[in-house]
Amino acid sequence: MEEGLKYVGAGLACFAMFGAALGVGNIFSSYLDAAMRNPSAAQGQFGNLIFGFAVTEALGIFGFLIAILLLFAV
């Protein structure tokens, strides 16, 4: 039974990607909104954009990590 429940847990952990996808979309949509209003200032914020994207995507990947841990390390 526990062997099967591992796979159920791994599948449930994939729900984390839902929140991460929303977050990443938010970041890029705000950047595009602001870049359309103020195109000359857009290039200066590109570093912040990439940093915000990486930090947000990390949380989705934490969920993937839980799935991998359940499948291979438990």
Added chain:
Amino acid sequence: MMLESINSMINQVATDPIHQFVLNKIADFQIGGFDVSFTNSSAFMLLAVVLAVVLLGVASSKSATIPSRGQSIAEIAYGFVAGMVRDMMGEDGMKFFPLVFSLFIFIFFANMLGMFPYFFTTTSHIIVNMALALLVMAVVIGYGIWKNGFKFFKIFVPSGVPPVLYLLVTPIEIISFASRPLSLSVRLFANMLAGHIMLKVFAGFVIMLASAGGALILLAPVALAGTVAVVALEFLVAFLQAYVFAILTCVYLNDALHPGH
């Protein structure tokens, strides 16, 4: 001994994506009961350091006013990290530039070396990343207390909060500070682990489709195109994760330099 381990690395008939993360000992050393053997992880860490030192050393050996190609690349890397340090920490943050630059270059080279076929990705093990993140936090706490005394702990009591809320806010701030090394290390670890597993899974699809026979053989080139796309993504992620680690190091060091901001 070295040839056997290289042989075993090349001849491993691995059909699952996890086999690439197995540590193989190249030279066995024990010091007082502790296993300090030289593994494939150590070999690639050594290769990353040697490559970085040689490339940057050769590039900056002749400091010509009109830089050669190699020197330009080294200057671009220097300027990139120096700009980041100055932005985050101000001019007196430049005393941490060697630490931030070394972290950035080591993680960048370690990630990039993992992209070559059959090479081991050292940053895909949590212990390597945890060691780097704990080093950063140790420098933050050590330097913060050494320079500011106990005023360093003002970062846990943000200004502008009504005093009655301190009972709630301070434990939350302490927990969030304690989770910094965890999130810093797990971000890099999970990105590298997930990326390389994805690479091997997509590559496995190509072989599985091509050997399935019948009409499925026509889907194998699609899987190959997918693999190429994932490889390109992984190169981007390798650079991006090194950049994010470095920039978060700067943010945390800024807390030590200027507490209470």
